[in-house]
Amino acid sequence: MSFQIKSSGDTYDAIIVGSGAGGGMASKILSEAGLSVAVVEAGGDFDPAKDEDRTQLRPPWESPRRGAGTKVRPFGDFDAAIGGWDIDGEPYTRNNGTRFDWFRSRMVGGRTNHWGRISLRFGPNDFKRASIDGMGTDWPIGYDDLKPYYDRVDKLIGVFGSKEGIYNEPDGFFLPPPKPRLHELFLKKGADKANVPMIPGRLSMLTRPINNERGVCFFCKQCNRACQVYADFSAGTCLVHPAMKKGKVDLYTHSMVRKVTTNDQGKATGVSFVSKIDMKEYKLKSRVVVLGASACESARIMMNSKSKSHPNGIGGDSNALGRYLHDSTGADRMGILPDLMDRERYNEDGVGGMHMYTPWWGDNKKLDFARGYHIEYWGGMGQPSYGAGGGMDTMRKYLKDEFGKPSPNGGYGEGLKKDVRRIYGSTLGMSGRGESIPRHENYCEIDPNTVDKFGIPVLKFNYTWSDQELKQAKHMHDTFEEILTNAGAILLGSKPGPESEYGLHAPGRIIHEVGTTRMGNDPKTSVVNSNCQAHDCDNVFVVDAGPFVSQADKNPTWTILALSWRTSDYIVDQLKQKNI
Template sequence: MSFQIKPSSEPYDVIIVGSGAGGGMASKILSEAGLAVAVIEAGGDFDPAKEEDRTQMRYPWESPRRGSGTRIRPFGDFDAAIGGWDIEGEPYTRGKDTNFDWFRSRMVGGRTNHWGRISLRFGPNDFKRASIDGLGHDWPIGYDDLKPYYDKVDKFIGVFGSKEGIYNEPDGFFLPPPKPRLHELFMMKGAKKASIPVIPSRLSILTKPVNKERGVCFFCAQCNRACQAYADFSSGTCLLHPAMKKGKVDLYTNSMVRKVTTDDSGKATGVSFISKLDMKEYKLKARVVVLGASACESARIMLNSKSKTHPDGIGNSSGMVGRYLHDSTGADRMGILPDLIDRERYNEDGVGGMHVYTPWWLDNKKLDFARGYHIEYWGGMGMPSYGVGFSMDTMRKYIKDEFGSPSPNGGYGEGLKKDIRRIQGSTLGMSGRGESIPQYSNYCEIDSNVVDKYGIPVLKFHYQWTDHEIKQAKHMHDTFEEILTNAGAVLLGNKPGPESKYGLATPGRIIHEVGTTRMGNDPATSVLNSNCQAHDCGNLFVVDAGPFVSQADKNPTWTILALSWRTSDYIVSELKKKNI
């Protein structure tokens, strides 16, 4: 059942805040255990199979902006993501010398509607990095604790890939991977010359059926628009909506949670939220509260949940809520391959993401930075959209010998179209996504001087990259140039230098922020225990990326899902034992 304003007067067994990967998985597991569940989502409902929500298989000219992004859809007018780094009426602030951009998703399914579907397990080393390099802290759990849940996630959701036997890139239960496309074959050629491994990607896109409710990928390369056949993973289509059909799950949309409410003993009693429809405050009660609103949003809710028992915010007696915030590193480079100019036209769309990638392959003990990165490859003959011709003069500059004389009226009209057709499919590139070092000094806190349009105090960010991340970005670019040059590409743009931190992306731009409510065995230095349960409040849990002690060189979603499943099992067990 879906609600917008009318809250139930009866208490729920569990309230879940957020409907992304963590909240969606919790809704499935907890409702299947027979619990009455409320899911509170700050955005509206979304189903890519419904005509009013569908953006898949639409031409650019069907958009008044020809597919260009907007404030609320920054990745493109047809991208599934509704939210962004700059949402009207929902500000955030930054401390001195901080440049942090915070992406919020405002829709059922959260960020899982737009992502690369890169579904990588953390490896054994990723849970014990402090023991390896002395930086940061080890997790209180290890790979063996999560492996059974990774296995369950693989089998239930589906992920394609190949068994490679790489120790810190653990194999799973894989569906058949798609074959490399032409631009990826050139990348593989360039990487091989540099002795850099390239293996099939591991994406949560169905190349074979896994159940009757979901279809199989038909290779339109538009996963970022969300799949009307439910062939790719998003939380709304694969977790929350099915849970609502099968179990006792009520969905409250357009509801901004203000705080977790508590009783005189400090126990969580539910949440209060502001309805976006009438701007009034409502309250829901429950035996257990589960936060899955995203690492920073969950921290914000906890910090705003002050009471006599929790004067600094619920779960924050250690002062660690908001601390050790960190995002993945990121850098990109592209080139144009003269061999692919005037290439034959055919459908090579494939899946909406990379067919191959490079896992971290080096020993950091032999390098001048501590953590690794993986490489994502991109290119091909995707449909041109808004802005595709803007860089044509730049391309001519770099490939004038191979490209030949430009069209007489190049830059607009018929000549521009001709040039675009010749060049389409000849550009290719890569992105590095790496692990940063968690820092106590990187954090978010409540800005007591600023509230959003709902009257809720906002977050203030403090963040600086360290030399490890900057040197890692330099290594990325050295590697990118070697692979592109080996592949026969002409490099586009100048190689970034130290003045730009070697092209290192602004913190928050990779949208992998983790660590604000981290787990640990010591309540003095952590927020949650190893079951993602608050040290200070036994019936409060966090199931997003906040509990991460460290980020790996992998995307966090598969680990969020596995942790949420594990935490949900624990909640069910503790409720049966009447411990919470």
């Protein structure tokens, strides 16, 4: 059942806050174990197969903005993201010198509706980086602890890829990968010359059927719009909604959680939330509370969960709550490839993401920074959208007529259209996504002077990049230039330098933030234990990326899913034993 407003006098076995990767997986595993579950979501319901939600295959001109982004849909009017970095009535603040940008999703399925679906396992080294380079802290668990759950996630959700035998880029149970597109073949030629590996991508899109409830990818390249045949992974379509059909799951939408409620013994009793429909406060009761609201939002809820038994909030005495916040590094470069100009037009869409990528290949012992990055490649002849033809003043100088002279076309009208058609499909580029060092001095905290429109105290951020991330970004751009020029491309734009932090995006812009409720064996330096169970409140669990001790150079979603499944199994076991 789905509710907009309901305050129940009954007690659920588990309340799950958030319906993204972690919350969605918990809803499936806990409900299938026979538990009664309430999923509390700050946004509305969402199903890309319903007409009111469907944006897939709709041309840009159906949008009044021709597909351009808005505050509530910043990646484009037809993108599946509903939320953004700047939400009316839901502010956050920053300390001086901080550029951290916080992305929130307000919809069932959360960020899994519009993510790139890059589904990489963390490798054995990623759990023990401190032992390798002396920076940060090792995880209290290792790859072998999560491998069985990675395997289960692969089989349940589906991921394409190829077995490569790379130690720290573990292979999984893969569906057949799509073939490289033309621009990827050119880029691979450049990567081969630079001795940089380039292998088939690993994305959670079905290239073969895995069950009767989901369709197979038909290569429209619009996974960011969420798939109406459910061929790509979104937590709402693959986890939450199926759990609601099969188990005892109630969904509370438009419900903004204020705090976890506790009793005098310090045990969680449920949650308090404000309905966005009538702006009134309601309470739900449960035996267990599972936080999967995203790393920063879950930390915020725990900080705001103050009571006589938890005067500093749940986890607030650890000296770690909100600390060790870190996001993936991100930098990009593009070029224009003359060999791809004026080519014949054909369907080159493919999946909505990279068909090939570069896992980290470097030896950090020979480099001046400690952690690595992977490279994502992009380009080709996707459907033009808002902004197509932008930057033509820069690119037109590379267009020559039949006599080798610069393009005679003007910068507007028919001439502009001719030039856009000639260049269409010839631009290509790459993005680096790397691991940053978790640091105590990068954190979020409650701003004592600011509340949101629901009266809930908001977060204040403090974050700066270290020299490790800056040196890594410089290495990214050196690599980008080498691959692009080796491929025959002409570089667009100038190479960024130290004055722009080597082109690094602001922290938070890659939307991979982790670490605010990190796991560990010592309650004085960690918020949750190795089972993602709060040290100071044993019936509260965190299943988003907050418990991550370090990020690795991989996207976090597959590890969130595996950890949530492992934590959910533990919850079921502990409830059966009446330990919580």
